[in-house]
Structure formats: C-alpha cells, structure tokens
Amino acid sequence: MGYAQLVIGPAGSGKSTYCSSLYQHCETIRRTIHIVNLDPAAEHFDYPVAMDIRELISLDDVMEELGLGPNGGLMYCMEHLEENLDDWLTEELDNYLDDDYLVFDCPGQIELYSHVPVLRNFVEHLKRKNFNVCAVYLLDSQFMTDITKFVSGCLASLSAMVQLELPHVNILSKMDLVSNKKDIEDFLDPEPRFLLSELNQHMAPQFAKLNKALIELVNDYSMVSFIPLDLRKEKSIQYVLSQIDNSIQYGEDADVKIKDFDPEDDDE
Numbered sequence: 001m002g003y004a005q006l007v008i009g010p011a012g013s014g015k016s017t018y019c020s021s022l023y024q025h026c027e028t029i030r031r032t033i034h035i036v037n038l039d040p041a042a043e044h045f046d047y048p049v050a051m052d053i054r055e056l057i058s059l060d061d062v063m064e065e066l067g068l069g070p071n072g073g074l075m076y077c078m079e080h081l082e083e084n085l086d087d088w089l090t091e092e093l094d095n096y097l098d099d100d101y102l103v104f105d106c107p108g109q110i111e112l113y114s115h116v117p118v119l120r121n122f123v124e125h126l127k128r129k130n131f132n133v134c135a136v137y138l139l140d141s142q143f144m145t146d147i148t149k150f151v152s153g154c155l156a157s158l159s160a161m162v163q164l165e166l167p168h169v170n171i172l173s174k175m176d177l178v179s180n181k182k183d184i185e186d187f188l189d190p191e192p193r194f195l196l197s198e199l200n201q202h203m204a205p206q207f208a209k210l211n212k213a214l215i216e217l218v219n220d221y222s223m224v225s226f227i228p229l230d231l232r233k234e235k236s237i238q239y240v241l242s243q244i245d246n247s248i249q250y251g252e253d254a255d256v257k258i259k260d261f262d263p264e265d266d267d268e
C-alpha cells in the first residue's frame with residue numbers, strides 16, 4: 001500500500017512552499033517522502049523533484065509550438081498528461097517502493113478542481129495502483145478575515161471535494177502573516193449560526209434565503225473546518241502532517257503521540 005497527498009488550492013496559496021517545508025520537516029525527523037511536480041509551468045523548486053510532469057511535457061514548448069497562452073497551454077499539458085496517465089505513472093512509479101509516500105504539488109488553476117476531470121482520473125489511477133490518497137486543500141489565511149471571503153473559500157474547496165471524492169484536509173496557509181489571530185479563530189471551526197448571522201449582516205436583506213442555503217450546504221459537507229499552518233513552527237507542520245496521515249491511515253501501527261497544536265502557543 002502506497003500513500004499520497006494531492007496538494008491543491010488556488011494560485012499562490014502556498015502549495016509549493018508547503019511541499020518544500022514538509023520535505024524539510026520529514027528530513028529532520030528522518031522520514032522519507034517524495035515530492036512530485038505536477039505543474040508544467042513551475043521553474044524553481046526548493047525540494048528535490050522526485051517525478052516531474054515537465055519530463056513528459058513542458059508549458060514553454062506547448063506555448064511556443066501551438067501558439068497557446070499560459071492558461072490554455074496549461075490545460076493542454078494536463079490533457080496530455082491525462083491521455084498518457086497510465087504509461088507515465090507506471091513508468092515513474094517503477095522507481096519507488098510499494099509503500100512509498102508521495103506528495104503531488106499541483107498547479108493552481110481553479111478549473112482543475114472544479115470541472116476538468118484530469119485530477120479525478122489521476123486519483124483513480126493512483127488508487128488502482130494501490131495508493132491511499134488524500135486531498136490537501138490550501139487556502140491563504142489572508143482570505144479568511146471576513147465572512148464573504150470565508151464562504152467563497154469554502155465553496156471553492158467544496159467543489160474540489162465533490163469532484164475528487166477523497167479524504168479532504170483543509171489548511172489555512174501563511175499563518176505567519178496573520179497579525180491578529182483572533183480574526184481568524186472565528187473561522188477555524190465556526191458555529192453555523194455564527195456564520196449565518198455574520199453573512200446576513202454583510203449582505204442586503206434579499207439574500208437572507210440564499211445565505212441560509214449556502215451555510216447549510218457548507219455545513220452539510222462538514223467543510224467548516226480548517227487547520228492553521230504556520231511554517232515557522234515545527235509543531236504546526238507536525239500537527240498538520242498527523243491529521244493528513246490519519247486520513248490515509250499512514251502509520252496506524254506506529255505509536256505516534258502528537259498533542260493538539262495551539263495556534264496561540266509560540267513555543268517551538
């Protein structure tokens with residue numbers, strides 16, 4: 001049984017930075033993980049790239065040869081990956097052991113998580129190759145400071161969750177940039193009633209019914225739960241990793257004891 005994290009989320013939400021910090025953390029604790037680049041547009045890496053989509057297809061070549069722009073070019077690359085998925089994965093995975101732990105650093109184009117089926121097919125292939133897969137959805141904490149941004153962030157994450165049908169861990173990235181932690185705390189694990197009253201206060205009265213439906217939807221899918229991640233703190237990375245590991249049953253036999261991470265706790 002192999003294990004995999006699919007690191008997804010909007011452009012610039014911190015996916016690649018998370019991958020490199022996770023890699024460093026795992027090196028420190030002498031745990032082996034392999035980071036895979038699935039972004040055909042990526043150029044610089046702060047982690048050793050174990051597998052690389054750019055060896056299959058590169059965005060620069062596609063843009064030059066087909067005259068496509070960056071987004072159209074990226075979609076072309078992902079469709080090309082989809083068409084060659086089985087061959088590519090089979091060949092690449094040949095270099096790894098059956099119980100290896102892979103972390104896939106994905107591109108940030110939101111359409112990949114809403115209606116384009118490539119990632120879903122990708123996940124199906126991984127499952128067929130006996131991987132336990134978890135979606136790790138990163139959302140920038142800067143977008144969590146008011147209710148309307150919170151709801152739109154939840155809906156974007158929800159659309160990925162519905163599309164991928166995977167165990168799903170929501171992470172609030174870049175917590176080091178949040179000066180007032182209290183602003184964020186309200187949204188970490190909020191009461192639906194609190195969300196609804198906040199939303200009603202921010203919107204014109206004619207939206208009351210829609211607001212209620214939105215909060216119910218978000219609540220029904222148990223989406224209203226985000227884990228804050230502060231990459232400066234080892235304990236924070238450790239806690240996030242333990243939650244993800246639980247969701248894919250990694251290390252179930254190991255005696256892992258990690259106490260809850262308190263974002264207010266400044267100790268390393």
Ligand SMILES: Nc1nc2c(ncn2[C@@H]2O[C@H](COP(=O)(O)OP(=O)(O)OP(=O)(O)O)[C@@H](O)[C@H]2O)c(=O)[nH]1
Pocket residue numbers: 009010011012013014015016017018039106107108109173174175176177230231
């Ligand atoms: N302060 C701070 N900045 C961060 C953090 N994570 C990422 N950044 C910055 O946010 C920007 C985007 O980070 P990336 O890791 O490239 O984000 P990404 O999600 O991989 O972006 P795309 O691959 O383009 O979708 C960079 O300038 C990072 O330095 C963090 O935890 N704290």
Ligand SMILES: [Mg+2]
Pocket residue numbers: 015016017039042105106107
């Ligand atoms: Mg990236």
